[in-house]
Structure formats: structure tokens, C-alpha cells
């Protein structure tokens with residue numbers, strides 16, 4: 648009988664890195680996307696990450712936590728309005744980051760993503776898009792973001808299999824390559840979905856596909 652290949656997070660989890668769950672209060676988020684961001688940051692020694700749509704900082708905690716745990720002098724730049732329908736939540740975002748001991752690895756950018764993106768420097772090693780899920784918004788984000796990605800970089804997108812956003816999903820499935828000519832692609836199709844595109848990166852060597860994880864070219 649052959650031993651089954653462990654799933655990628657299991658593989659990394661058993662590799663000795665400690666895991667710090669950033670926020671037990673955020674139950675709706677699917678663990679693998681946080682795990683991926685955490686382990687990718689650790690494995691690649693990422694020091695410059697950008698999150699488009701940060702809300703309460705759950706994913707930012709994973710990326711910043713990885714920088715902390717690997718002892719990196721890195722920064723996650725988080726862009727958000729921090730206000731929805733007049734309700735402010737930047738203070739909650741800050742509380743979460745402080746509570747998990749990662750505040751020194753994050754920089755908030757308050758405002759519209761499409762206005763702030765052009766002001767960020769190039770050389771982004773890890774970008775995570777989790778903002779407004781319309782086709783037009785994603786296209787504009789990609790147009791502004793992709794020229795700023797480093798030669799060796801990962802581009803991650805949330806909700807890429809979420810049936811609530813059919814046009815966004817379709818765009819994410821078939822049109823990303825014209826903005827980011829990727830070499831590796833990984834699709835977690837479970838729940839709302841999470842897609843990772845890689846360039847100049849050994850994604851395929853590092854990831855073991857599981858039943859809900861498809862590795863493309």
C-alpha cells in the first residue's frame with residue numbers, strides 16, 4: 648500500500664514551522680487561503696506584500712504573522728475604505744493586528760484602491776485581491792497592479808469560484824493571463840474559491856494537489 652501524499656498545508660505544517668491562527672472570530676473565512684498566504688510568505692521570505700480589500704485584517708494577520716515568525720523586516724500594505732455605509736472599522740482592523748502582535752508589519756492605506764494603487768512602489772512580491780468583485784473593478788485593479796509585481800511574484804485572488812459573482816469568476820478563470828503572464832496556477836475550488844498565479848516561482852514543485860485543489864499550467 649502506498650502512503651498518500653499529504654496535502655500542501657499539511658506538508659508545510661509538519662515541516663516544523665509554528666502556526667499562529669490570527670483570529671478565531673472570523674469563522675467564515677476558509678482556512679486554506681490564510682494558510683497559503685502564511686506559508687508562501689515564510690517559504691519565499693516575502694518582504695513586500697499588498698492586500699487589496701483588508702476589512703478587519705484577517706488575511707493581513709496571516710501574511711504579517713509569517714513575516715514576524717520568520718524574522719523578516721517586511722511590510723504588508725493594506726488598502727481599504729475602512730468604512731462601509733458610514734460604519735467605520737479601521738479601529739477594529741488596528742485592534743486585530745495589535746492583538747495578534749503583528750502591527751509593526753502592516754501599513755494601512757485608507758481610500759479607494761484604484762486611487763492608492765498608483766502611489767505604491769513596484770516590486771510587489773505577493774498581492775492578494777479581495778475587494779469589489781465586479782469584472783470591471785478586477786480588470787482595473789489588474790491593470791494598475793500587474794506592472795508593479797516583481798519578476799518573481801505571486802498573485803492571489805479570493806472568491807474565484809463564488810457563484811454569486813459569475814462575471815468575476817469567468818474573468819478570473821479565463822482572462823487573467825493577459826494581465827499577468829503566469830507560469831503556475833493553483834485553484835482551490837472549495838467554498839468560494841481561492842486562486843494563486845505564480846511567476847518565476849517554484850509553485851508547482853511545492854504544492855501537492857488535493858481533491859479540491861487543481862494545479863494548472
Ligand SMILES: C[S@@+](CC[C@H](N)C(=O)[O-])C[C@H]1O[C@@H](n2cnc3c(N)ncnc32)[C@H](O)[C@@H]1O
Pocket residue numbers: 676698699700701702703704705706707726727728729730731758759760761777778779
Ligand atoms: C471581503 S472584504 C476583505 C477581506 C479581507 N481581505 C480578509 O481576508 O480579511 C472586502 C473589502 O474590500 C473593500 N473594498 C472593496 N472595493 C474597494 C475599493 N475600490 N477601494 C477600497 N476598498 C475596497 C471593502 O471596503 C471591504 O472591506
